[in-house]
Amino acid sequence: ISRKNSDRRSTFEAALDHAVRIPSPVIRAHVDRVAARNPEASPEQILALLEKEFLRVVTSTGAAVGAAAAIPAVGTATATALTVSDLATFFAASAAYTLAVADVHGIAVDDVERRRALVLAAILGDDGTAALATAGISPVAWGRVLAAAAPSTTIKRVNKVLTGRFLKRYLAKQSGLALGRLVPFGVGAAVGAIGGRALARGVVRQAAGAFGPPPLRIGEPIRIVEQADPAAAPLQVEGT
Numbered sequence: 001i002s003r004k005n006s007d008r009r010s011t012f013e014a015a016l017d018h019a020v021r022i023p024s025p026v027i028r029a030h031v032d033r034v035a036a037r038n039p040e041a042s043p044e045q046i047l048a049l050l051e052k053e054f055l056r057v058v059t060s061t062g063a064a065v066g067a068a069a070a071i072p073a074v075g076t077a078t079a080t081a082l083t084v085s086d087l088a089t090f091f092a093a094s095a096a097y098t099l100a101v102a103d104v105h106g107i108a109v110d111d112v113e114r115r116r117a118l119v120l121a122a123i124l125g126d127d128g129t130a131a132l133a134t135a136g137i138s139p140v141a142w143g144r145v146l147a148a149a150a151p152s153t154t155i156k157r158v159n160k161v162l163t164g165r166f167l168k169r170y171l172a173k174q175s176g177l178a179l180g181r182l183v184p185f186g187v188g189a190a191v192g193a194i195g196g197r198a199l200a201r202g203v204v205r206q207a208a209g210a211f212g213p214p215p216l217r218i219g220e221p222i223r224i225v226e227q228a229d230p231a232a233a234p235l236q237v238e239g240t
Contacts, residue, residue: 044214
């Protein structure tokens with residue numbers, strides 16, 4: 001592996017590891033706040049509000065990085081560092097959104113490896129569901145399977161496949177966007193905003209099919225608890 005690819009892998013792993021460790025109570029509290037601000041909203045409408053929020057965060061971050069890169073005083077080295085920060089923000093926003101969607105569907109996931117599988121599959125879009133198929137995971141409500149049904153051994157295998165696909169395909173796409181953000185005279189800002197929004201919409205499409213139709217109401221989520229036997233499906237426990 002080249003030094004450049006090794007650095008990219010390290011950046012990716014650090015950003016993803018940080019993103020998937022958002023505490024479940026934080027996710028739950030955010031969903032509760034959105035619901036409290038919109039007391040008449042149905043679960044489907046709550047999901048739409050979360051989507052709108054996610055797209056706004058990713059789009060504004062991409063534009064900000066591009067705009068900063070266009071300022072002569074910033075310099076290419078600093079601008080490149082900003083794109084690394086942008087990647088971390090995209091991962092964090094994608095993880096928060098995907099886990100919030102799971103919460104609305106009544107699923108609370110604490111296990112880091114299950115979260116990693118959910119987030120990677122969402123970020124990879126159609127390529128993510130294709131990768132899941134190779135591990136025997138149906139594309140129908142795949143998020144529910146990863147979160148609450150697949151044993152730990154399957155999750156580890158899935159993560160290995162998803163990580164390989166991400167490093168091979170997504171980083172190339174992200175690198176292209178990063179170069180676009182370094183274009184001067186404001187063009188970088190446009191590329192950052194448009195590119196970020198396109199990537200975010202891919203996550204939204206995946207999350208929409210990950211857990212099946214919206215529930216009739218939002219209640220206390222079922223917590224997913226790992227068993228001692230890694231070949232056994234996790235337990236689903238009501239309440240905290």
